[in-house]
Amino acid sequence: MAITFSLAFLVLLKLLSPQRYVKTACKISLRDDLPVKEPLYLKRFNGSLEFVLPLEDKTIPQKDRGVLELAKNEELILACPGKNNELMSPPYDVVESHCVDGKRLDVEVGGVGNKTLRIEQLECANSVRAVLRPNFSQTCAKTGTEMEIGFEVETEYLPLINVCHDVDAADTIYVEHDIVSTIRGAKMLQNRPSFQEGPYPLYDGVNTRKVYTQEYQRQLFDDLLGKGEGKHVIRGLYYLAKGHLAPHADFLYGTWKWATYFYVNAAPQWQIINGGNWKGLEDYLKRLAAETGEDLHIITGSWGVLKLRSRITGTYVDVYLQPEEGHRKIRVPAGFFKIIQSKVSHKAIVAICSNNPFEKVPLFSLCKNIAKENHWPTAETRWKSYKRGFIYFCNVEQFVARVKEYLPKVKYSGILQGLEK
Secondary structure, three states: OOOOOOOOOOOOEOOOOOOOOOOEEEEEEOOOOOOOOOOEEEEEEOOEEEEEOOOOOOOOOHHHOOEEEEEOOOEEEEEOOOOOOOEOOOOOOEEEEEEEEEOEEEEEEOOOEEEEEEHHHOOEOOOOOOEEEEEEEEEEOOOEEEEEEEEEEOOEEEEEEEEEEEOOOOEEEEEEEEEOOOHHHOOOOOOOOOOEOOOOOOOOOOOHHHHOOHHHHHHHHHHHHOOOHHHHHOEOOEOEEEEEOOOHHHOOOHHHHHOOOEHHHEEEEEHHHHOOHHHHHHHHHHHHHHHHOOOEEEEEEEEOOOEEEOOOOOOEEEOEEEOOOOOOEEEOOOEEEEEEEEOOOOOEEEEEEEOOOOOOOOOOOOOOOOOHHHOOOOOOOOOOOHHHOOEEEEOHHHHHHHHHHHOOOOOOOOEOOOOOO
16 A cells, blocks of 8 residues: 655653553543633643643553543643633643642732642633644645644644645635544533634635525525525535634644634535434544554545536536636535545555435445455445435545545555444
8 A cells, every 4th residue: 555644743741651650649530620711721741842742551441431541740731722711720821730639729929929729710712723734845745735724822833734725716625633532521612603714815706604594505506506596505504613623632732722713614515415324424533543542643625626516407517615617616425535544554545435415326436345254334334325425435546536636645554443343
């Protein structure tokens, strides 16, 4: 399988490992103990800041895995990056703290001394927002520009999601992120932020909010398919939503979940599919990480252009949210994919999902479906409704050969197995 995986990606710090036999003094639950406007929780490792993660130990019940464990006096750095942001007490954007016991930390207060506070008291004045950083000198796929979504802390940048985005076409080709095995202990998202466009020239000339409204889409399909077709196509759950590529539920912290709300981390996906079988696939992958105890690396992207048939003329039309000839932007994909790879065994498989809820039966497949023999769900067992998204699983190498213009280079060793009996 001579395909190469080239990616300078997020290195997650394993703060505590099952081999570390240090008595735990502080236990902090991500789900129950963190404040609403939580800071970033960091640790210095070889002179650089890294995200702090819960202990990965398969012997711990899944519901208890989202817990930070610190030894007595162990350091935990708290950061509230962003303009006019800082901890409400003490009023600094970055502070060092040390474990006392339970959920209490000893916090350094400049010029005053130390103060002991509970973890929930250490809250940012404003919600921490991630930063989107395009690297216009680095290309990806055929037409993409490499970008990162992450956090700026003092002079350092901590990446979370890698993005390949075609700036001129306002079209994201793929994104990359990790699902950690402790995902069942993640903090719940209490409120959702608005999507952000990022820096100029991203989405220049596109009204991103407008194109995702149903009113706009009804007029769009009237124009594309013929008068009256918009009302037939856009109804109920049949509308084009901002389909997350790296979904917020795949991330541990609230700050990380908010980081997923950039337009470059979304593509037009029919809501009946987005909230249907595609969501079922996302949930299945979190379960896979949790039950196997293996972190997963996920490459999510889209392929092709959706073609819909006009009932009036009988012709098929390519669908873009902004369809002006010569300036077509925001491609509506024919389908979506997820390359799923274990970070332990390096085995991988690709899941493919249609983006056409109007198909009565799948028109074609890109590669041979190997779901059943590799213990992944099938249309017969799980993905029964094609209007909610037809999903099948393929050998990565076969898939790459068909849609290589939409992918990074990938290296893997063997077929990743699912959880089906």
